[in-house]
Amino acid sequence: MKQGEVLVDVRNLKKYFNMSMGFVKRQRPVLKAVDDVSFSIARGETLGLVGESGCGKTTLGRTLLRLYEPTAGKVFYRGQNIFAYNRGEMQRIRRKMQIIFQDPYASLNPRMTVSDIIGEPLDIHGLVRGDDRKERIHELLRLVGLNPEHAARFPHEFSGGQRQRIGIARALAVEPEFIICDEPISALDVSIQAQIVNMLEELQDNLGLTYLFIAHDLAMVKHISDRVAVMYMGKIVELSESRELYRHPLHPYSQALLSAVPVPDPQVAKGRQRIILEGDAPSPIDPPGGCRFRARCPRAKAVCQEQEPTLRNMGGGHQVACHLV
Amino acid sequence: MEISRDLFQPIAQGREDAEAIVRPSTTYWQDAWRRLKQNKGAMAGLVIIILLTVMAIIGPWISPYTYDAQQLTAEGTNRLPDATHWFGTDDLGRDLFTRVWYGARISLLIGFVTALVQFLIGVTYGGISGYLGGWVDEIMMRVVEVLYAVPFLLYVVLLMVLMEPGLKTILIALGAVYWLPIARLVRGQVLSLKEQEYVLAARALGASPWRIIFRHLIPNSMGPILVYTTLAIPEAIFAEAWLSFLGLGVSAPIASWGSLISDGIASIRQYPFQLFFPAFFISLTILAFNIFGDGLRDALDPQLRK
Numbered sequence: 356m357k358q359g360e361v362l363v364d365v366r367n368l369k370k371y372f373n374m375s376m377g378f379v380k381r382q383r384p385v386l387k388a389v390d391d392v393s394f395s396i397a398r399g400e401t402l403g404l405v406g407e408s409g410c411g412k413t414t415l416g417r418t419l420l421r422l423y424e425p426t427a428g429k430v431f432y433r434g435q436n437i438f439a440y441n442r443g444e445m446q447r448i449r450r451k452m453q454i455i456f457q458d459p460y461a462s463l464n465p466r467m468t469v470s471d472i473i474g475e476p477l478d479i480h481g482l483v484r485g486d487d488r489k490e491r492i493h494e495l496l497r498l499v500g501l502n503p504e505h506a507a508r509f510p511h512e513f514s515g516g517q518r519q520r521i522g523i524a525r526a527l528a529v530e531p532e533f534i535i536c537d538e539p540i541s542a543l544d545v546s547i548q549a550q551i552v553n554m555l556e557e558l559q560d561n562l563g564l565t566y567l568f569i570a571h572d573l574a575m576v577k578h579i580s581d582r583v584a585v586m587y588m589g590k591i592v593e594l595s596e597s598r599e600l601y602r603h604p605l606h607p608y609s610q611a612l613l614s615a616v617p618v619p620d621p622q623v624a625k626g627r628q629r630i631i632l633e634g635d636a637p638s639p640i641d642p643p644g645g646c647r648f649r650a651r652c653p654r655a656k657a658v659c660q661e662q663e664p665t666l667r668n669m670g671g672g673h674q675v676a677c678h679l680v
Numbered sequence: 681m682e683i684s685r686d687l688f689q690p691i692a693q694g695r696e697d698a699e700a701i702v703r704p705s706t707t708y709w710q711d712a713w714r715r716l717k718q719n720k721g722a723m724a725g726l727v728i729i730i731l732l733t734v735m736a737i738i739g740p741w742i743s744p745y746t747y748d749a750q751q752l753t754a755e756g757t758n759r760l761p762d763a764t765h766w767f768g769t770d771d772l773g774r775d776l777f778t779r780v781w782y783g784a785r786i787s788l789l790i791g792f793v794t795a796l797v798q799f800l801i802g803v804t805y806g807g808i809s810g811y812l813g814g815w816v817d818e819i820m821m822r823v824v825e826v827l828y829a830v831p832f833l834l835y836v837v838l839l840m841v842l843m844e845p846g847l848k849t850i851l852i853a854l855g856a857v858y859w860l861p862i863a864r865l866v867r868g869q870v871l872s873l874k875e876q877e878y879v880l881a882a883r884a885l886g887a888s889p890w891r892i893i894f895r896h897l898i899p900n901s902m903g904p905i906l907v908y909t910t911l912a913i914p915e916a917i918f919a920e921a922w923l924s925f926l927g928l929g930v931s932a933p934i935a936s937w938g939s940l941i942s943d944g945i946a947s948i949r950q951y952p953f954q955l956f957f958p959a960f961f962i963s964l965t966i967l968a969f970n971i972f973g974d975g976l977r978d979a980l981d982p983q984l985r986k
Binding site: 420422446453463475476525 | 876877878880881882883884885886887891895896899900902
């Protein structure tokens with residue numbers, strides 16, 4: 356972890372969804388999207404969050420911002436539990452915590468011009484008015500590498516990468532400290548991905564931002580993150596300093612994930628062993644007891660069935676939830 | 681052909697200049713209006729609606745007759761259209777030109793007021809119900825369903841018992857019922873739109889539910905809402921027509937297009953012009969509202985912009 360104060364501290368966060376089963380609601384199955392997750396992010400740090408589709412990454416990010424009501428747990432922002440905040444306090448903290456969405460086509464209102472989209476946060480918080488507002492919108496557009504002349508256009512007139520820049524400008528309008536990047540590049544062309552990631556890094560340096568970077572592209576996460584958390588079925592199974600995780604993954608799931616990352620050197624690639632996981636992830640509606648990964652784990656033992664592993668510190672801030680390590 | 685170096689020369693304009701050639705900044709509504717103006721059909725519809733409205737206001741004034749002045753003589757009743765009575769007269773010798781435009785007042789007023797009421801109540805009700813969801817939505821939608829289940833005619837008759845028949849009662853009766861379908865329409869739209877990421881983004885920015893409903897959800901459901909509203913205007917005019925036909929609408933000597941048509945039907949064989957004029961204008965109104973509604977829907981969708 357980087358030196359310095361903890362900005363965001365997540366404690367035992369849970370988000371369950373009640374699945375409605377039609378008219379007769381005798382038994383309501385519960386989908387445990389995020390199940391007892393704890394981690395913290397230091398000021399100025401980037402924490403990467405990886406995992407396969409449906410493992411709860413996006414839900415975790417949205418619950419952090421109270422876009423979904425949490426089932427249990429606490430999120431401390433600068434030592435204050437934001438889940439205990441009332442409406443007015445929440446309104447103020449929203450200026451500090453922002454989110455960038457995955458799909459640049461769905462995250463911009465098609466009926467609003469770019470200047471309305473970026474101006475909305477300014478209006479909501481009453482930050483600037485009149486000519487200053489216009490000037491601020493142009494300044495934000497320049498900040499994300501767009502031409503201020505584009506302000507009068509509608510989102511559909513832009514490419515995916517440009518739209519993502521508009522989404523970033525909207526998030527930056529309130530001068531946040533902490534931004535959740537919810538797979539901001541996975542919907543973009545590879546050539547555009549690097550541009551956006553580089554811009555995010557530049558903005559981080561210039562504005563002193565802290566990121567929670569959600570992704571499933573491991574190479575990109577390694578590039579941008581200081582630390583990485585690996586999530587599987589609503590739980591964090593491994594959390595470590597980024598380089599350490601990529602060199603010495605401890606959890607069998609992390610190992611399998613990392614073995615799937617393509618290597619640009621064919622000589623190295625030839626000598627590598629790819630770990631192929633058997634089967635699909637079990638349904639998160641009714642997860643199996645014990646370790647959730649055991650059904651697909653190549654090294655599962657009896658203890659994995661009986662006991663659910665918890666995160667243990669392996670030294671140097673490297674945490675892993677596995678009985679076999 | 682050989683391509684040599686001196687065939688090429690740098691273009692004079694830089695990138696900065698190219699970007700400077702942009703269209704002026706416009707708001708959403710300015711842009712929609714600009715697109716509406718380009719649609720000839722919609723503009724024709726709009727012009728017809730405006731002309732009909734203007735005639736409804738000034739029509740009875742430019743005629744020397746009043747809507748209820750009778751001329752009970754042999755040559756005064758059932759006159760064919762001529763220079764003195766442009767649309768002829770009816771069986772009581774009343775000037776049909778005056779009556780048609782007087783009827784236009786009643787019919788258009790009913791159409792516009794009903795549309796306005798259903799728009800205001802229906803959109804707000806449906807928007808709130810859909811956005812808040814949960815038990816609020818359950819209760820609000822059950823209320824709509826209960827009101828829906830009451831037969832329209834039965835409850836109009838009940839209203840007539842409580843209030844005297846007339847324009848006010850018809851407006852209350854139509855207004856009270858016509859917002860129901862649009863409330864359900866808006867609720868459905870809002871339900872499907874509220875999970876969109878731009879709504880989540882607005883919530884993350886601290887937008888109030890009010891702002892989200894009126895700035896994000898309703899503008900994005902505007903297409904179907906406006907089409908529905910423009911179709912509801914002729915529908916309300918029709919509803920008034922058959923209520924008048926049944927004697928539950930405006931009562932004589934006041935005229936509406938509906939009551940003029942029902943009067944005209946009685947003498948369709950002898951004097952078809954008595955039916956033709958009100959029927960023509962009611963058809964023209966419906967046609968104009970339909971093509972205008974279509975054009976409006978297209979104009980409000982910025983993605984159709986060329």
